[in-house]
Amino acid sequence: MFPTPIQKQSMAAQVSYQALLPLALIMWLLPLIAVALFSIRPLADFTNGNYWGMPSSFEFFENYGKVFFESDMPRYLWNSVLITVPTVIGAVALSCMTGFALGIYRFRGNLLIFFMFIAGNFVPFQILMVPVRDLTVSIGLYDTKLGLVLFHVAFQTGFCTLFMRNFIRALPHELIEAARVEGVAEWRIFWFVVLPLMRPAIAALSVLIFTFIWNDYFWAVVLTQGPGAQPVTAGITSFNSQFVAQYHLMSAGSIVAALPPVAMFFLMQRHFIAGLTLGAVK
Amino acid sequence: MSTATSTRRWNPQITTPLLFLLPGVLFFLLYVIIPIGQSFNISFYKWDGLGEAEWVGLRNYERLMQDRAFEVSLWNNMKWLVLYLLAIPAGLFIALFLNQTVTGIRLYKSLFFFPFVISQVVVGLVFSWFYLPREGLLNAVITTFGMEPINVLGDPVLATYGVIAAGLWPQTAYCMILYLTGLNAVDPEQIEAGRLDGAKGWRMLWHIILPQLRPATFIAFVVTIIGALRSFDLISIMTNGGPFGSTRVLSFYMFEKALSEYGFRMGYGSAIAVVLFLIMLVFIAYFLWSMWREERAGRH
Structure with missing residues (x-):
């Protein structure tokens, strides 16, 4: 040591x-x-x-x-839940599939698609801002939770695919070969052989994405407006203007807003850290 | 592959990955890849986001060249990039400090990591209260040492550094956890061998430990550089770009131009975004290149 x-x-x-x-x-x-x-x-x-x-x-x-009963804070918190949970489910589901396709099969363009996901995951949000906002407005989802969820799912799929693909890569390939020899259909290999082995990766990603999305501020500001759809990160600024200069209430409010990911972290610590290190550092 | 001789009309080795990729790729194209191209396109127009867009060619970029606020933002981005990298040695230092097996160390590690889990909005609020001239703890501490109180966020010279310090807090925690996991995997035999050769302290760290921590260092670099260039939340919360625009960075300035009370200048904003994207692209290309090399090494 x-x-x-x-x-x-x-x-x-x-x-x-x-x-x-x-x-x-x-x-x-x-x-x-x-x-x-x-x-x-x-x-x-x-x-x-x-x-x-x-x-x-x-x-x-x-x-x-006061935070819970005399402000919009509970609504914002609930909005955050309704945005975060579907995003986690959607992004993890999509990336289980993309990760499986990219990790198991060899075909032309495999690495290219993989690198597209990685590169897209690193771009600055601002290069997406105007077109994504336009798109969201034009399909009538501006200032809705669904509008935020759709974008988050799409964007997080990049990071999740990186993670899932590398995880699946590290699985013993003989298992899949054996199933193929038995004549098991490809989708059944995914469902019955690979997916059960991906549980630790799914757990790690879920906690991580939960934290990322819960803490998102930029897209909340770009795609939502009022207490109807805004998550707590954006809502806290209106909360603070309601209780301006009342530091005791603003402090209590921000602690409440910060708490859910903190609780998630302490409950699922091992998974969380496995996710953060991208599985690259064992 | 043997399946190439399959008599079926559809080769499952090709159709399966295709079908599995389809939803994810389509979604990603729609929301991420295509918008990048659209932003490039919009940057050649003058557009308020509602009415007719007017083609102006490179004029947005020409105007950027003379825009003093753009220059300040670019310069601040450089400060962020350089100073944010301090999170890497700082994280390593804390990781080395905590890499012991005394009772309760696990809890200590989690609590040190804690700032990373909190949203940047809350970190920003926490630090802006910490810096408050009258109520803030910072001034309470430095005045007990007999120093003059300072108004960090009200001072155009200090403000950016104050915001970066706030950002370094969670980022250091992230680097720390990367290094703690890395240190766990360091080969004890090599350490023993190093000890027998008389390596100690710094020499041991430099010649034996750090080379083994390379994967951790690489990820720390990636996430820190991306984090530095993405900085937006903290600035928006702590200073809103001020005082006198001295804490703007490109990401914030772009938002301000394109989508705030100062008007909807989508074209000009997109031009700023393109510049930020091109800066980021240098790093992305380098990361991808490193990963590609590893892929090749892993395959052969």
Whole structure:
């Protein structure tokens, strides 16, 4: 292991390492801790300029209650769910198929199509913005959740295909050969042989895409307008203008908005990290 | 292949991949590939997004050359690119710090990674509050050290660096997790061999560890460069391009021109997008080339 395990070092080194760990963590998360502290303060603290002293009272329920019951936040959150979940399902389903086609079969243009997906996945959003917005408007899906979902599914298929194809590539090819010798139809090979083996990849991609889409801001601004369809990332700006300069409520609001992907991450950590490293770093 | 002699009219070895690819490829063409071409086309027009588009040839690009705001944006993009790369050594440093097996280290690793999972919108909000001149924690800290309070986001010189610092926070976390996974896979025998040869500390890191971390470094480079050029959310949330347009980057300036209260100048906006795309294309081409080499190496 590198660096040398701390257990093999002097007692002093071990003690200082143990002390340094929480200290470093607090430093690292300082901006976030500040927001968390803000979110439980009463309004009075801000008007009195008591930003960092002891809170004069503990207003966790009051502040978060306001976020949930006196703002559009629940609607935005629900919109986010209705945009994120179908996107995850759509992108993963499509890329299971493209990944299978590109990972198993050898044909002319295979690598070309694969590279088209990778390249498309890297382009700046702005080069797509005007035409995609036009397209969405012209099929009557501007300011709808479906309009956002369709674009996200298409765009995420690029990244997902990269991931799925490499994953399928690494599967033992003998399995498929054996099934072919048995005379199993190609689509049944996909469904009964390959798909069950892809479970870890599907899990990894699902968490990852969930986070990406939940956190998307740019397309939410480009393709939606009001609380009818806007996800929480875009909604939070209207939330903040509703509670302008009320830092305790804005803090509580942004913590609520950030929470679902965080929960997803802590629940599915192993899969998440496997996805992030693109499976390239085992 | 043996199936080439199949007597069936349709060869399943060809039709199956075709059918499996069809929905994904069509979707991707419609929403990603074709729009790229359309944007190129629109950049030759003067168009407000509603009425008739007027062909102006290269005039949008000529105007870009004299546009001071474009110059500032381009220059800021360069700052982003260069400074964002700091996330790679910083991530490596934290990964080395955390690559131990003490109790609770798993939780520490997750908590260090945490900023990456939060949306950039929230990161932007968190940092803009952190920087607040009166209420912000940053000034609370530096004034206790007897320094003058600073208004990071209100200062045209400092603002961009303040936004980049906010971006480095999640990006460093991403690079850290890449390196942590990479360090897990480092061959212990080579480390032992290195130790026997008397390699320690920096020399060990440079000659034995880093070469084995190359795949992690490559991905860290890819995601960091893409992330730097994609920066939009943070700027939009933290400064909205200001003060005095000093924090604009191409992605933000394009949005501002094409789709904001300043008017719908789709043609001019598309020209900006094309420039950004061409910058990105240099990196994309390099990435694809590296991947292609690996594909070839993997096959033979």
